[in-house]
Amino acid sequence: MSNPQTSCTDIHESGLISFKDAVSQILSDVPAIQGFERLNIEKARGRTLYEPVIAAFNVPTFTNSAVDGYAMYSSDLPVQGECRLEIIGRANAGKPYNGEIKSGQCLRIMTGAVVPEGLDVVIMQEHVALKGNEILIDARHKAGQNIRKAGEDIQQGQAVLHPGKYLTPPDIGLMASLGIAEINVSRKLKVAIASTGNEVFSLGSTPCSGGIYDSNRYSLLAALDRPDIEVINLGILEDDPASLLDSFHKASDYADVIISTGGVSAGDADYTKTALQACGQIEFWKVALKPGRPLAFGNINNAAFFGLPGNPVAVMVTFYQFVLPALEKMSGINNKPIAPVFLARATRDLRKKPGRTEILRGIIEQDDRGDWVVKSTGQQGSGILSSMSLANAFIILDHESSSVKAGEWVKVQPFAGLF
DSSP: OOOTTOOGGGSSSSSOEEHHHHHHHHHHHOOOOOOEEEEEGGGOTTOBBOSOEEOSSOBSSSOEESSSEEEEOGGGSOSSSEEEEEEEEEEBTTBOOOSOOOTTEEEEEOTTOBOOTTOOEEEEGGGSEEETTEEEEESOOOTTTTEEOTTSSBOTTOEEEOTTOBOOHHHHHHHHHTTOOEEEEEOOEEEEEEEEOTTEEOTTSOOOTTOEEOOHHHHHHHHTOOTTEEEEEEEEEOSOHHHHHHHHHHHHTTOSEEEEESOOSSSTTOHHHHHHHHHTOEEEEEEEEESOOEEEEEEETTEEEEEEOSSHHHHHHHIIIIIHHHHHHHTTOSOOOOOOOEEEEESSOBOOOTTSEEEEEEEEEEOTTSOEEEEEOSOOOTTOTHHHHHOSEEEEEOTTOOOBOTTOEEEEEESTTTO
């Protein structure tokens, strides 16, 4: 993190930082957390691998058949025409055949069964003609077909998973296939969240005139509901600079990240920014972004701090564009598939001013030709939370771009992979 003594008045006090530069600065500033815990692999999905997983043996451990069929010597395969082979025995998965097999003979074999040494081809049962205790085969077959060799998937001593791997269901199965029951994963990232604002009320209470229910904290609770994150819910904090600063300092004693919503704009009552200015640890607090222009990023002691806007859509946009990438870097994740960004054709005009990045809420689908098309969800005000609920993607209009005409291509980022 940055030097705690840096004054925020020296950093972007009067200007905006671009969306791209904001992402870059955040990711360059946040550190990876230290520490690990040991887990049973059935609890490890969605966690980050802390140390390499090394194979103690080959996979498969023995050469086996990939199909139900007949195993034989390739030297017995006909070059042309057909030939007959005697069925000498049978091998099942888990029950090998241990007898002698001579040239001119074959072995009935089931999928996964051990292929006896020397036999080097398996013919699918559908490709033979069964004649009593013999099979009739033709000349279309070749050595090596339908055989899975020992170690062809994984070699003994091979590092099959590396530190920083975000563990998925196939990874869990892979470790189980190697007989691994427990692994070390990075410890959970501790994230404290809070809402601010005298107009904000908790669920179960009755808002006064001009009051609103606190939706932001619940959106964040849902977004942070991940196996690799421990959430500390600070509730609604008193809207006072000294009180806010005290709460944030206490949270920094045990949290890796603090996220608050509201109070980071330029108004007289935006006390979150005022409190943070007092400690001189803000890197920036204005981004050329709509929605999400007021965004404070910095640190309090050793905790990264994100002061998100108060409007609910702006909270969601800034969380997924700025906070989530930072959390995944801090967790040590280095290869989690990112939410793809690709081009879709706009079905309607989209208004846009150059000089800032604009992120709209959109609905993507495929047209009759299979092309991706997108439309906005309608009104795009940063307080219209229903625009997020209706959407299945962000429409990203870059900093220097202007309005988009129907039929033109725009960048879209599906929520699948983000949510």
